[in-house]
Amino acid sequence: MREWTYACLLCLLQLFACSEFGEQTEHGFDYRYHRQLGKPAAETGDELYVQFSIRTAEETLFESPNGYMGMRTVLQDPAPNPIKDPDPIADVLPLMGEGDSVTVRMAVTDDMREAFGLDTTPYIYYDVALRRIVKEGEETLETVVSEKQTSVDTFALQQQHEQLLEALEQNELAILPLADLAQFRTQNRAELGVMESGIFYQVAEMGSRTVVPVGERLQVRYIATQQDGLLIAECFTEEPFSFTRESGQVIKAWEEALEIISYGGKILMAVPPASAYGSAGKPPFIGSSDTLYYYFEVLE
DSSP states (O other), X not given: OHHHHHHHHHHHHHHHHHTXXXXXXXXXXXXEEEEOOOOOBOOTTOEEEEEEXXXXXXXXXXXXXXXXXOEEEEOOOSSOOTTSOOOHHHHHGXXXXXXXXXXXXXXXXXXXXXXXXXXXXXEEEEEEEEEEEEOTTSOOHHHHXXXXXXXOOHHHHHHHHHHHHHHHHTOHHXXXXXXXXXXXXXXXXXXXXXXTTSOEEEEEEOOOSSOOOTTOEEEEEEEEEOTTSOEEEESSSSSOEEEETTSSOSOHHHHHHTTTOOTTOEEEEEEOGGGXXXXXXXXXXXXXXXXXXXXXXXXX
């Protein structure tokens, strides 16, 4: 079963790579989602806060002002202005919801090649993150600023995911845990155990019958992802992580897992914020309301 799951995971990764820019905007710009949360799309007249950068495959050409908070704009009618060429960012924004991030690919024109000195570069890329949608009478700019510290930086998360995935795929010890976690994220929760704190879990191996005592120092390996599978942390490509039980060094979910498994045990968990990083989150990778998915293994 594990081998089959891992094979499926590899196929999905290869398919994703081959169809990197599988969608097009209204005016023919190729684009791909990095993150799609499924929230309602922006509408004409909405006040938007957008962070974007323009780059080639090798270098950044421009970054929007205001950093993570994003640049304020109002979504206009997507119909092109007859005296202006369609704009990739304006073209993709009506397709995005709050929290989504995309990359749009545009073929380099002769004018652009001359203006930016791009020589033979075939494409430029627009990395776009829709940080906030503000409708009339709703949140103000001050709300956007106050929530900055508990939000996820989607581009940083995507970059983190790609780096961790590349490392994990080259580590033999991580192959099956990575596949198990991918399968666990899609499993029907009615088939899972649930702890009193609301953590859904599945035991892969119970381990020894010896309970890890309070005050004992132990070593673990783990993989952590967001709900959409983007990797946020792992401990397979480095030394095992060490901590002392019930010392306040780790999240509550890990301590609760030790009530179920012991030395040599392995468990998969869907962890709500209250048992992880709470309402503060852990920017830039973990937001205030994110459910985290863990593969957690106690070494013997």
